[in-house]
Amino acid sequence: MSARTPVETEAAATPAVRLLSREHLPVVVGIVALVTLAAFENRAVMTILPTVVRDLDGWGLFGASTGASLVTFTIAMAWSGGWTDRRGPRPALLTGLVAFAVAQLVSGLAPTMGVFVAGRAISGAAEALIDTALFVLVAQALPDALRAKVFASFAAAWILPSLLGPSIAGGIDALAGWRVVFVAPLVVVPLALVPIRSALRRSHPGAGDVADAAGERRRVTASLVLAAGLAVTTFTAPWLETASTRVLGALAITTGVVVVLLGASRALPAGTFRLVRGVPAVIAMRLLVSAAFTGIGGVLPLMLVETRGATTAVAGVSLTVTGVLWAFGSWGNSTAWGQARPAAQRLRLGGALIALGSLGPVLLALDVVGFVPGMAGWALAATGMGIVSPTVSTELLAQAPAAEHGRVSAAQGLAVSTGVALSTALAGGVVALLGAAMTGPAFAALMATGGVTALGVALAAGRTRPTP
Structure with a gap:
């Protein structure tokens, strides 16, 4: 008996298709451009964050600046799945890109560390919407035989950001200040949308009206529980630093882990x-x-x-x-x-x-x-x-x-x-x-x-x- 799965057998029998053919090149370029933009943003934020904390005197919110995006990512990710199946990837992607732009503006113009953390929270939700939409868009716009190659191109899109992102972010900070690091990527967003316009127009809903509404509400509720656990485990670790709050910190983190596991088991x-x-x-x-x-x-x-x-x-x-x-x-x-x-x-x-x-x-x-x-x-x-x-x-x-x-x-x-x-x-x-x-x-x-x-x-x- 063959060890291949049915989809692998089907892919083997499919005529050869090329990732960079005239038919598929525009959508590949657009999708990879968006992934590259997200990668640069990730590496730039990691590089510039210490400068932001120092400039805004926000040492106490350093952990929150990274943890907030994880919490909102979790909440938005649970909601985005059913929405994308019902409406198709186009609304989720466009909403995610608008949220990304808002997040960059809020972070880049933040007068205080609290506002900066709010921008990072919006960024987490934007990432979830974009990730889900691109995943479904790949499934709808490209044939099965190209899926492994396009996901490989996603990974390749991180090479230049990993090599050059920290240096570029540091250079922009030195020449124009850290705020420009957040605002500059907004120029690229409209350009990345141009090649995938046709694919977005052809995109379609998946489950339509037959979506399990009760099941979706249950998953979203469970994801809120999961996000609450993430928040607890993220923001209570500093309590372990001092003897007076150490026991309370250990109990809080343990509780947070239990809540994460309970939420995940349902979500x-x-x-x-x-x-x-x-x-x-x-x-x-x-x-x-x-x-x-x-x-x-x-x-x-x-x-x-x-x-x-x-x-x-x-x-x-x-x-x-x-x-x-x-x-x-x-x-x-x-x-x-x-x-x-x-x-x-x-x-x-x-x-x-x-x-x-x-x-x-x-x-x-x-x-x-x-x-x-x-x-x-x-x-x-x-x-x-x-x-x-x-x-x-x-x-x-x-x-x-x-x-x-x-x-x-x-x-x-x-x-x-x-x-x-x-x-x-x-x-x-x-x-x-x-x-x-x-x-x-x-x-x-x-x-x-x-x-x-x-x-x-x-x-x-x-x-x-x-x-x-």
Whole structure:
């Protein structure tokens, strides 16, 4: 019996189609332009945030400036799935782009740190709407055989932002001030829409009037619970810094994690936590791999600065390695060689590479290896993530009915939020508790947790095959 899924067998029999053909080039250019814009915005904000905090005297809201977007992303992601299925990707994408523009203006013109945090919150909601709409637009505008390639181009769109984004943001800040970093990208938004106008006009609803309204309300309510848990785990870590609030902080974070798990269990497809075969298991892979990768990469720059005496510029190399090697892994997954392998096999390979690659940063934290071998391990992990990420996306499109593509896209986003939140809660709690006493072994333990989680992805990858 063939090991291929039905969609892989169908794709193999489809006549060759080219991503850059005259028919598909405009929509590919437009979609990749939007992803590139989002990538530049992400890297620019990460670079410029310390300057913003210093200029607006907002040290107390530093955590909120990053956590607010995650909370609103989670809420908007749950709502965007059903909306996109009912109305098609066009309304969600246009609304998301308007929200993005508003977020950039609010952040760039913010007179206080509180207003800046509000801008970042709007940005999180915009990202959720845009992500869901682009996911569905890919499914509607491009043939099945091109999905792996277009998701690989998404990863490639992060290469230049990862290489040049921090330098460009720093240069703009030096020449014109940090506010221009937020306002300047608005010039690109209308240009990116031009190539995809035809695809947006041809886009169509999925589920239409047959959408499960009760089920959607239940998922949105569960996502609000999930977002509340995210807020608690994000904003209460500083309570661990002082002895007088340490017990209260530990209780708050523990409660937040429990709330996250309860919300996620209702917001994600039934059976996700039990790795039920098919879509639930695929969503579980997204959750686990997000937790694993964040568990390693989230503390890697801080480890380099605190334990190895690296400058922030040197520590930023990890971001560059992530962008470039993630794209390389996605490219490998999109090749004929990669697509000839069953999805479960690619997920197993990617999870194994992340687990094996985590040894580089772990041994670097323990001062067993030097910077170059440590970064080589991280490069291996980033390659594995590049294989897993598009494989999850293409499998969701393959296994879910077309009428539910918006919902599975939203579920994928919520799985990412949950995985990131759980890893961030663990890392943030440990860092806040130990503070300046964070040592190499403590960093190594945190990153090893990510490696073990990635090993779980490799071991459970076979569950993603649909039930025969």
